[in-house]
Amino acid sequence: MDIKDYRDQLDAIDAQLAELFCRRMEICGEIASWKKENGKPIFDKNREREKLNSVAKMGDPKFEPHLRGLFRSMMGYSRSYQHKLTDPASALAEEILRARLETPELFPTEAVVACQGVEGAYSSIACEKLFRDPEVKFCPTFEDVFKAVDSGEAEYGVLPIENSTAGSVKANYDLLVKYQCHIVRSTRLLISHCLLTKPGVKLEDLKVIYSHQQAISQCGRFLSSLHGVEIKPCANTAVAAKMVAEGSDNGIAAISSRACAELYGLSILAETIQDTGANRTRFICISKKREIYPGANRTTLTMVLKHKPGALFSALERCNELGVNLVKLESRPLPERDFEFLFYLDLDIPAASPVLGELIALLESEAEELRYLGSYSEVV
Numbered sequence: 001m002d003i004k005d006y007r008d009q010l011d012a013i014d015a016q017l018a019e020l021f022c023r024r025m026e027i028c029g030e031i032a033s034w035k036k037e038n039g040k041p042i043f044d045k046n047r048e049r050e051k052l053n054s055v056a057k058m059g060d061p062k063f064e065p066h067l068r069g070l071f072r073s074m075m076g077y078s079r080s081y082q083h084k085l086t087d088p089a090s091a092l093a094e095e096i097l098r099a100r101l102e103t104p105e106l107f108p109t110e111a112v113v114a115c116q117g118v119e120g121a122y123s124s125i126a127c128e129k130l131f132r133d134p135e136v137k138f139c140p141t142f143e144d145v146f147k148a149v150d151s152g153e154a155e156y157g158v159l160p161i162e163n164s165t166a167g168s169v170k171a172n173y174d175l176l177v178k179y180q181c182h183i184v185r186s187t188r189l190l191i192s193h194c195l196l197t198k199p200g201v202k203l204e205d206l207k208v209i210y211s212h213q214q215a216i217s218q219c220g221r222f223l224s225s226l227h228g229v230e231i232k233p234c235a236n237t238a239v240a241a242k243m244v245a246e247g248s249d250n251g252i253a254a255i256s257s258r259a260c261a262e263l264y265g266l267s268i269l270a271e272t273i274q275d276t277g278a279n280r281t282r283f284i285c286i287s288k289k290r291e292i293y294p295g296a297n298r299t300t301l302t303m304v305l306k307h308k309p310g311a312l313f314s315a316l317e318r319c320n321e322l323g324v325n326l327v328k329l330e331s332r333p334l335p336e337r338d339f340e341f342l343f344y345l346d347l348d349i350p351a352a353s354p355v356l357g358e359l360i361a362l363l364e365s366e367a368e369e370l371r372y373l374g375s376y377s378e379v380v
Contacts, residue, residue: 024074025081032082042082042365048075072310076317083365090364092372093357099290100351107185107293112137113285114145114154117236120260122189124238126283127158129187130379140235142172146179149288156184157286162328163191164280166217172284173332173344176302176373181286183300183374184293191279193219196241196266197253203269208232210240211255219255222273241266285376296351296375298327301360303343303367304334311366312343318362324349344373351375 035042055071056064109132115123116139127134137154139145148154162168176183193215197206206229213233216223223231234240240254245264253269254260261268305311319326328346333339349356356375364370 021074025078028078028081029085032085035082036086042079042086051075073317076314077321079365080318080321080362083362084358087361087365090357090361092364092370093360095290096292096351096356096360096372096375100292103291103293105294108155109133111135111155112153114139114148114157116140116142116145116159117238118242119238120241120257120263121236121238122191122257122281123158123160123283125257125259126160126187126189126281129189130158130185130283130285131156142169143175146175146181146286149181149286150179152288155287157181158283159286160214160281161186161284162282163214163218164278165274165276166214168330169214170332173330176286177332177342177371180371181288181373182290183284183376184287184291185285185376185379186282186298187285187379188280188282191215191218191274191281192258192272193237193255193274193279194258194261194268195222195253195270195273196244196256196261196264197269198244198250199265199267201250201253201267201269205251206253207249207251209253209255210234210243212237212240215255218274218279221275222270238263290372290374292351292375293377295377297348297377299347299349299351299356299375300373301345301347301363302369302371302373303345303363304340304369305343305367307340315343315363315366318359318366319345319347322355322359322362324355324359349375 032042052068052071056068059067111131111134113127113131113134114137115121115127117123118138124136124138127136137148139148142159145157145159149157159172160169161172195209206226208230209223210232211234215237216231216233234243237254237256238260241256241260241264244252244254245266254266255273258268258271260266303315305315316326325348326345327348328344330344331341332344334342349359360370360372
C-alpha cells in the first residue's frame with residue numbers, strides 16, 4: 001500500500017465521523033429543548049464524568065487519553081450548541097450594542113486627557129498621537145490617571161500597557177479592573193532611549209542614572225557596561241530628565257527621550273541605548289464611559305474561571321470554535337484567593353461582528369465572572 005491508499009481509508013472514516021458528529025449534535029439540540037422544558041441545567045457534571053470514563057474503555061487502551069480528549073472536546077461543542085439554542089441574548093452583548101449605537105461617529109480631536117509624568121513623557125507623546133489638540137493633565141502616578149478619569153477631572157487617560165521587550169505593565173492591568181474603566185483606543189510608539197546629561201558632562205563623570213524601572217530594564221546591556229554608576233528608578237523617564245535639568249549635580253544623568261533633551265536643554269551623551277531596536281510600547285486610551293467607535297476591531301475581556309482542571313482550555317476552546325484569534329492572554333493573581341487568577345484576553349474581533357455576542361454568551365457559561373473592557377482600534 002502507498003500513501004494514497006492510507007489517505008483513501010482515512011477519507012472514508014472521516015466521512016462517517018462527520019455524518020455521526022452532525023447526528024450527535026442534532027440529538028444534543030433535542031436534549032437542549034427537553035432540558036429547557038423541564039427546567040434542567042445544560043451542564044450535568046456527573047453525566048459528563050460517567051461518559052468520559054465509559055468511552056475511555058471502549059477502544060484500545062493505548063488510545064485512552066486520546067479518546068478522553070476527543071470526547072471532552074465534543075462535549076464542549078455540545079454544551080456550546082445547547083447554550084446557543086436555549087439561552088436568551090446576553091445582557092452584556094445587548095449593552096455593547098447599545099454603546100455602539102450611542103457612541104459618536106468620530107473619535108474626539110480635543111479633550112482633557114490625563115497622563116502620568118511631566119511634559120515630554122512617552123505617555124504625553126502617545127496622547128498627542130491619539131488627540132489632535134489635547135489639554136493634558138499630568139499626574140504623579142498611574143493610579144492618579146485612573147482617579148482623574150474616574151472622578152471626571154479628565155475625560156480620558158493614556159497609559160502604557162505593554163512593551164515589546166519588557167513585557168506587560170502589570171500595575172495598569174490591575175488598575176483597569178479596580179476602577180472599571182473602558183479601553184476606547186490604543187496606539188504604539190517606537191521607544192528610543194537616550195542618556196541625557198547637562199551640557200559638557202562626560203561619561204566618566206557620572207555617578208547616578210535615573211529613569212523609570214521599565215526603561216532601566218530595557219537598557220540592561222548598556223547599563224551593565226558602566227562601572228561605579230548607581231542606577232535609581234524614579235516615577236517617569238521625563239521626570240528623570242527634569243530632575244537632571246533642575247539639579248545642581250553634574251554627576252547625574254537620565255534615561256529619557258530625544259524630545260526631553262530638546263524640552264529641558266540637555267545633551268545626548270549616548271543614543272539608542274535600549275537592548276533592541278524594535279522596542280515598542282503599546283498605550284491604551286481609557287474612558288469612564290463605554291465608547292465603541294466605528295472601526296473598533298480589537299476586543300479586551302477579563303474572566304475569572306471556575307477552579308477546576310481544564311477550565312482555561314475549555315474557555316479558549318470557545319474562541320477556537322468560533323474562529324476568533326486570541327492576540328494576548330495575561331493572568332493576574334486574585335487577592336485573597338490562593339493560586340486563582342483573573343485572565344485578560346485581547347481578541348481580534350470587531351465590535352460589529354455578531355460573533356462577539358455569541359462568544360460572550362459562551363464565555364459567560366464557562367466563567368464565574370466575565371467583564372468587557374472595550375472594543376477599539378489602534379492608531380498606527
